[in-house]
Amino acid sequence: MNFTLRARTTAEFVGTAFLLAAVVGSGIMGEQLAAGNVAIALLANTLATGAMLVVLILILGPISGAHLNPAVTLAMAWEKSLPWSEVPVYLAAQISGAFAGVASAHLMFGMPLFSASVHPRHGAAQIWSESVATFGLLLVIWSCVRFRPSATAYAVGAYITAAYWFTASTSFANPAVTLARSASNTFAGIRPMDAPAFVAAQLFGAFAATRFVRWLGTEHVELRQTQQIGVRES
Numbered sequence: 001m002n003f004t005l006r007a008r009t010t011a012e013f014v015g016t017a018f019l020l021a022a023v024v025g026s027g028i029m030g031e032q033l034a035a036g037n038v039a040i041a042l043l044a045n046t047l048a049t050g051a052m053l054v055v056l057i058l059i060l061g062p063i064s065g066a067h068l069n070p071a072v073t074l075a076m077a078w079e080k081s082l083p084w085s086e087v088p089v090y091l092a093a094q095i096s097g098a099f100a101g102v103a104s105a106h107l108m109f110g111m112p113l114f115s116a117s118v119h120p121r122h123g124a125a126q127i128w129s130e131s132v133a134t135f136g137l138l139l140v141i142w143s144c145v146r147f148r149p150s151a152t153a154y155a156v157g158a159y160i161t162a163a164y165w166f167t168a169s170t171s172f173a174n175p176a177v178t179l180a181r182s183a184s185n186t187f188a189g190i191r192p193m194d195a196p197a198f199v200a201a202q203l204f205g206a207f208a209a210t211r212f213v214r215w216l217g218t219e220h221v222e223l224r225q226t227q228q229i230g231v232r233e234s
Contacts, residue, residue, distance in 0.1 A: 008064035013097035015060045020101025022052035027187035050161030057153035069174040071206035098180035117189025127201045129169035134205030137173045142213040175199040
């Protein structure tokens, strides 16, 4: 099915808003109910985020591709799966949707619409974690899109659920998420001063994964050509 750019970017706005509402809202709820147990709060945050991603990709994937992430949109444009002319509108929808989701979560819990986070997330380990997290996310997306498209939603949800726990940064892996979470002084927040380094690491990870997958495709083509030459010579 073909959808207009307006419909696709609206889907990106709504999807990213729901994603951030899930991330921030579950963080607030988890912290309130965990009685100081950070592991339990993180587990609640993780499960809600992973489950929401599965749902959003299933329902919005056929409309906009369910990028919900500027790094994904840029990777798609790098690989010519999305026209560069549409990238600014996608990014605007994702970033504005992310802030709308944060505001919605805050309203649900009786908090101010926005509040600058004081949660520090800095240092080489955190930044490297974001590069690894985003590299893995794009590797999952590209592999599923090319070989197992029906599994994309479940694979992305499962990957983010795992990456919350195996990365030191709890796997933001999304520039829109990072920027919006800097406006939430809650369990899920990140200090505004730490956000730019996270975004740079995420874009680097996305670019590296995209280049890696492109290289794998080149190797596959060369192998097939070698095999075909061998068959002809035999």
